[in-house]
Amino acid sequence: MAGGGVEAVGELGVRVWGRVWGRGVYLLGEPLPLMGHIAFGVIDRGTNVLQVRPTTLCPLSCVFCSVDAGPRSRWRRSEYLVEPGWLASWVEAAAREKGVAVEALIDGVGDPFTYPWLPRLVRLLKETGVVSSVAAETHGETLTVELVRRLEEAGLDRVNLSIETLDPEKARRLAATPWYDVERVRRVAEFIARETSIDLHVTPVWLPGVNDEDVVEIVEWAYRIGAGKRWPPVTVQKYIAHRRGRRPPGVREPGWDEFWRWLRELERRTGRRLTWSMEEWGMRRAPRVRQRLRRGERVKVQVVAPGWLRGEWLVRVLGVDRVATLVSAPWARPGMLVPARVTGDKDEIYIVKPA
Ligand code: SF4
Structure with missing residues (x-):
């Protein structure tokens, strides 16, 4: 019922796992439902992609983090981990209810590569028979060649790597983490692109006035190393200032018009494609899981x-x-x-x- 000074209801599938950065860490499992929450479980946004969220943990404290993750979070009260077998069974049930084969996109309000059972989750998702591909997002801090090999064996299809600069000092500043080693991340990313069957998709966040030239360098790098074996090689993300996200001082959020103008100019300047249709992503509209509750109920x-x-x-x-x-x-x-x-x-x- 209780542990670590913070309470949780064990018989309902919530167990105290430990504490980190002054917050309780909870392990979520059967019989706790895994739909209905932004921070963990399964999210269906009406396409053939299901978002799969196994962890809220992240070791970095990026200055632009939209979900205020990591050791320096100001808003977080708890962190969650989800049992892999229970999570895979919810993905399977959601896909069967939708009636389509899905891509499982492992993402979240933390970094999925901190999840201790990531290879096991990938394998279980593939074994459901209703998951056509599995992708996982990361900023790369916990990427290692050994982990990549295990994920390849488990059947991971794509890594979405968010990286805002290749400059080591600037990367440490943007991650607000003195030990963040972007050169190591870069080496492992090159290994993924060149030495494995896993595709690499690079997704820098454009921070106007902070990393304009870095994004150009990242685009060239991604194309050069062979990112995009089956999916598009690069997508630039727009910086969005969220209410409870972190906002780097002096950086303003670009409007969508400005963002698309800047992207087109970047495509012209580099001669590289940076915008993709849903079809090129293999994405399409799909029936939703039946909505169980309505606003006002x-x-x-x-x-x-x-x-x-x-x-x-x-x-x-x-x-x-x-x-x-x-x-x-x-x-x-x-x-x-x-x-x-x-x-x-x-x-x-x-x-x-x-x-
Ligand atoms: S942006 Fe991603 S890697 Fe950076 S602190 Fe947020 S969740 Fe972690």
Whole structure:
């Protein structure tokens, strides 16, 4: 029931795993539902790609991090890890309900390569028979040749590598991490592209005025090393200032028009393609998993653990196979039953408030 000074409801699939950076780390497993939350489990956005989120942990503290991850987080209250077998079974169930073969995109509000069971998760996903490809996102800090070999054996199809500069000093500053070694990341990325069957897709975030020339260098590098064996080699990401994300001082968020103009200019300057259609990604619209709850609906929830952000609780919705985030309930405690109303339901990511 309790451990490490923080409570969780063990019989509902939440166990205390430990503590890191002053926060509780919880292991989530059967019978806790794995849909309904932004920070873990499975997210269906109505295409043939399912987002699969096994961990919230990240060792870096990037100054532009949209999800405020890592040791220097100001908003996080807890971190989560999900049991790999339970997660794979939820991906399989979601894909079967959608009625299509899916790409499992392992991403999240942390770095999936910190997940201790990543090769096992990849293997289990492939074994479901309804997952046509598996991709995983990372900033590369925990990438090693040995891990890449194990992931190749497990059947990983693609690594999406986010890297904002190849300059070691600047990379350390942007990651706000003195030991971040971008040269090592670069060497392992080149190994992936040249020596394995895993595809490499490079995804730098453009921070206007900070890494304009670095992005040019990264585009050239990605093409040169052979990124993009089966999927596009590079996609530049737009920096978006999120309410609870980190904002680098002096960097403004570009508008979409400005972003597309800048990308087209970059394509002209480098002679490299940087924009891709959904088809080139193998992505298409697909039936959604049936939405279980609607905004405005009254529900009863049970608190199972502290939320991932301050002021939030992780709750199970009674009678519905979903979890949700309970807000505006500073008095709540694990185990408590709370009558609530659904206030957010987009993509089946549920926010509830006490009714
Ligand atoms: S941007 Fe990615 S690698 Fe950087 S702190 Fe956030 S989650 Fe971690």
